[in-house]
Amino acid sequence: MRDVESIFEEMRNAIPAGPVRIKEAVDKGKKIVGCYCAYTPYEVIRAAGAIPVTLCSTSDKPIAAGEEHLPRNLCPLIKSSYGFALTDTCPYFHFCSVVVGETTCDGKKKMYELLNRLRPTHVMQLPQTYADPASLALWKTEIERLARRLESELDVTVAESDLKREIAKRNEERRVLGDFYALSTLNPAPLSGLELNIVNEFFKVSFGDEKSLELIRELTSRLRENYKEGERRVAPKKRVIVTGCPTGKSLEKVFNAIEENGGTIVAFENCGGIKPNYELVDETLPPYDALAAKYLGIPCSCMSPNNKRLDLLEKLVADYYADGVVDVILQACHTYNVETFLVRERVKVPYIAVETDYYQGDAEQLATRMGAFIEMMN
Amino acid sequence: MYTIGADIGSVAVKVVLLEDGEWRDGIIVPTGWNPKDSGSEAISAILNQNDLTRAHIARVVSTGYGRNSIECDERITEITCHAKGAKIIFERGGVRFVLDIGGQDSKAISLDEKWNVSDFLMNDKCAAGTGRFLQNMAVMLECELKDFSALPNDIEPHAISSMCTVFAESEIVGLLAQGVDKQALMLGILDSVASRAEGMLRRVGFNSGRSARGVAFTGGASRSINLAELLERRLGVPLLTSEMSQYAGALGAAEIAFREVLSRTRGAG
Ligand code: SF4
Numbered sequence: 001m002r003d004v005e006s007i008f009e010e011m012r013n014a015i016p017a018g019p020v021r022i023k024e025a026v027d028k029g030k031k032i033v034g035c036y037c038a039y040t041p042y043e044v045i046r047a048a049g050a051i052p053v054t055l056c057s058t059s060d061k062p063i064a065a066g067e068e069h070l071p072r073n074l075c076p077l078i079k080s081s082y083g084f085a086l087t088d089t090c091p092y093f094h095f096c097s098v099v100v101g102e103t104t105c106d107g108k109k110k111m112y113e114l115l116n117r118l119r120p121t122h123v124m125q126l127p128q129t130y131a132d133p134a135s136l137a138l139w140k141t142e143i144e145r146l147a148r149r150l151e152s153e154l155d156v157t158v159a160e161s162d163l164k165r166e167i168a169k170r171n172e173e174r175r176v177l178g179d180f181y182a183l184s185t186l187n188p189a190p191l192s193g194l195e196l197n198i199v200n201e202f203f204k205v206s207f208g209d210e211k212s213l214e215l216i217r218e219l220t221s222r223l224r225e226n227y228k229e230g231e232r233r234v235a236p237k238k239r240v241i242v243t244g245c246p247t248g249k250s251l252e253k254v255f256n257a258i259e260e261n262g263g264t265i266v267a268f269e270n271c272g273g274i275k276p277n278y279e280l281v282d283e284t285l286p287p288y289d290a291l292a293a294k295y296l297g298i299p300c301s302c303m304s305p306n307n308k309r310l311d312l313l314e315k316l317v318a319d320y321y322a323d324g325v326v327d328v329i330l331q332a333c334h335t336y337n338v339e340t341f342l343v344r345e346r347v348k349v350p351y352i353a354v355e356t357d358y359y360q361g362d363a364e365q366l367a368t369r370m371g372a373f374i375e376m377m378n
Numbered sequence: 379m380y381t382i383g384a385d386i387g388s389v390a391v392k393v394v395l396l397e398d399g400e401w402r403d404g405i406i407v408p409t410g411w412n413p414k415d416s417g418s419e420a421i422s423a424i425l426n427q428n429d430l431t432r433a434h435i436a437r438v439v440s441t442g443y444g445r446n447s448i449e450c451d452e453r454i455t456e457i458t459c460h461a462k463g464a465k466i467i468f469e470r471g472g473v474r475f476v477l478d479i480g481g482q483d484s485k486a487i488s489l490d491e492k493w494n495v496s497d498f499l500m501n502d503k504c505a506a507g508t509g510r511f512l513q514n515m516a517v518m519l520e521c522e523l524k525d526f527s528a529l530p531n532d533i534e535p536h537a538i539s540s541m542c543t544v545f546a547e548s549e550i551v552g553l554l555a556q557g558v559d560k561q562a563l564m565l566g567i568l569d570s571v572a573s574r575a576e577g578m579l580r581r582v583g584f585n586s587g588r589s590a591r592g593v594a595f596t597g598g599a600s601r602s603i604n605l606a607e608l609l610e611r612r613l614g615v616p617l618l619t620s621e622m623s624q625y626a627g628a629l630g631a632a633e634i635a636f637r638e639v640l641s642r643t644r645g646a647g
């Protein structure tokens with residue numbers, strides 16, 4: 001069995017190698033479907049025989065290009081996504097035949113209208129509340145409509161049996177991630193937040209491949225065994241849960257500011273972490289109903305009300321013995337920004353919301369903010 | 379036993395020397411281009427001036443934006459140090475909030491009964507609401523910063539609607555052209571800073587009804603009497619200011635150093 005360091009090394013190397021693997025898949029005749037958001041039901045795309053990939057959206061580089069068509073005071077995630085597509089600098093976008101988007105926040109759904117001029121973009125009409133039956137029915141129809149669109153775009157048929165198979169597979173992926181995340185409920189934490197983040201990024205480029213999943217399983221059991229034997233990779237520090245807008249490369253500055261100033265990140269509630277993965281698809285229900293229920297239940301701030309996020313955070317704070325919560329807000333993300341008020345009220349541990357964007361210029365200020373926040377817990 | 383607190387700010391370096399936890403000396407020098415050199419020089423200067431050497435000092439704590447640039451025993455953020463410093467300076471004031479408006483940034487801190495930071499907000503991204511905004515406006519109006527502290531208090535501030543420095547400049551050009559009184563405009567500029575500060579204080583929990591609601595006003599801008607008056611008008615409570623408030627961060631750092639040495643010697647003994 002490999003040791004922890006070499007597993008991390010392998011994961012780190014796999015992340016930049018993602019595009020090459022996608023190119024090879026395309027060369028072998030595979031179709032690629034580009035996705036941005038956690039609401040995209042990967043199971044449907046996989047049942048259509050294609051590979052769903054997360055498109056690039058977390059670098060500041062293409063923002064200037066994106067701003068040629070988009071207003072400046074828009075969330076950096078949206079500008080970056082569009083800028084990547086416009087400049088053809090996202091290899092995943094380059095290879096994808098269709099993009100799937102959802103009517104999540106205003107900026108995104110309007111951006112998709114422009115994106116459609118660069119690549120066929122199928123936009124799913126996402127209802128904005130999870131509890132009500134009419135919304136659920138609409139969302140089910142939308143998932144079926146996605147299946148029909150993929151059938152015609154990719155010239156395939158999406159059978160129920162394919163869906164069931166892919167649901168089971170994706171559930172297993174979520175379970176593997178869940179087991180891995182649960183490691184950090186141990187106190188002191190068995191790994192750092194930066195290492196957690198490596199696994200999250202690695203998972204994005206696993207493309208449903210069993211070998212990658214096995215690597216995460218292996219890492220989990222290795223870390224658990226070592227911990228039992230008394231190994232402590234990270235010194236005991238203040239335990240922080242990160243929540244808010246989706247995480248990504250350009251936000252590592254926030255994670256560094258936390259971990260270099262007395263904190264350890266024990267969980268990422270964000271998309272790219274726990275939020276889209278903590279609930280499974282019910283395998284006993286008919287596939288479209290099950291998918292609709294699972295995906296509409298994702299506690300994103302686009303939902304109103306979004307009590308599930310508050311419940312989830314409350315539970316995570318308890319389960320992970322969190323000392324504090326850091327809410328990362330991307331500039332101009334109104335939904336998460338407004339929600340900070342409710343989150344602060346609910347979490348009952350020291351809480352801070354930081355507004356930032358993808359530029360790296362505020363690293364110093366972030367260090368002061370995070371440092372002071374962690375000093376507050378002493 | 380001596381301890382030192384060094385607050386390496388973007389504009390000035392402030393160093394405080396404590397002897398057994400009591401004030402012994404303090405100095406302020408401009409930061410200049412090199413926070414590392416000016417920080418170390420300020421520490422040497424205060425040592426010389428008191429016939430001491432580094433070996434006499436039990437512990438040095440640095441704070442401020444340049445806290446990582448000098449050699450010291452511990453680095454603590456200016457938020458925590460400010461709160462500790464305010465405790466000493468305003469001990470008897472029943473202070474629950476600290477508002478600090480400096481040259482480059484502004485911050486609002488709320489304190490619990492034990493003077494620990496319970497919440498804070500910082501504005502360091504944009505000039506509005508900081509000394510930098512006043513500096514820019516002074517240039518525009520062809521006056522000096524100190525003129526913002528010598529305005530008559532019987533004229534109404536002329537409202538400035540733009541918070542952003544860039545927009546405020548063109549707004550002011552327009553208002554001057556319309557013949558609006560310059561002093562009323564200056565008061566208006568100060569009031570826009572006050573309104574920002576009020577917003578920050580309210581967001582960290584200030585409300586005029588709260589029983590313990592003392593607000594300490596620190597930082598370079600606290601020297602403007604007019605600004606303090608406008609803030610008091612908005613907040614509905616008197617502000618506490620002090621000649622010493624510039625030292626709040628350094629004093630807090632020196633105090634934290636002192637407490638640490640104390641607890642260690644106690645622990646060892
Ligand atoms: S935060 Fe919401 S909109 Fe953004 S990726 Fe997650 S689910 Fe989608």
Ligand code: SF4
Pocket residue numbers: 075076077078104105106107108245246302330332333334335336
């Ligand atoms: S971070 Fe906020 S504004 Fe940006 S895409 Fe996500 S929900 Fe929309």
